[in-house]
Amino acid sequence: MLRLPDIRHRLVGITGETLGEMFEAYDLAVDALDRFRTQHPREEKLITEYEQLCLEIEREVLVYCADR
Template identity: 35%
Template sequence: MIRVPVSKGLLRLMVRLPAIRGELQIIHGRDQLIRDLTEAYEDAIETLAGLQSNPVSQRGLIHEYETICADIEEEIVRRCAAWRL
């Protein structure tokens, strides 16, 4: 079995999506796309946090990154559901 290091993105998603926390942790070690999505999520969350430090001038980008984060969360949930089948 290959050991995959736990990423910040995975940890954030496990907190954000507690209903699939256990599955996500298992699937993360087996599915490269899930690992890629958790990395993308971490990048998007970090960017969003930076943009939120100056919300007045960054409203459009903040909305865009909020949407990106939500889309990644939805894709993670779909991928975990697909593993159950």
């Protein structure tokens, strides 16, 4: 689930392929980030990259919802 508690109620009412694809991309990115965080040795560059990717997807969802 996205870390967007302020708009979760809006997300429930929005359907569409675009939003579904964003959710899928976010889920994959979070799963990868979790794996990178538990690996030893840690690959900080990948962790930083995927943290940024998750934030970017969250921003995309916010923009998408604002346009609805």
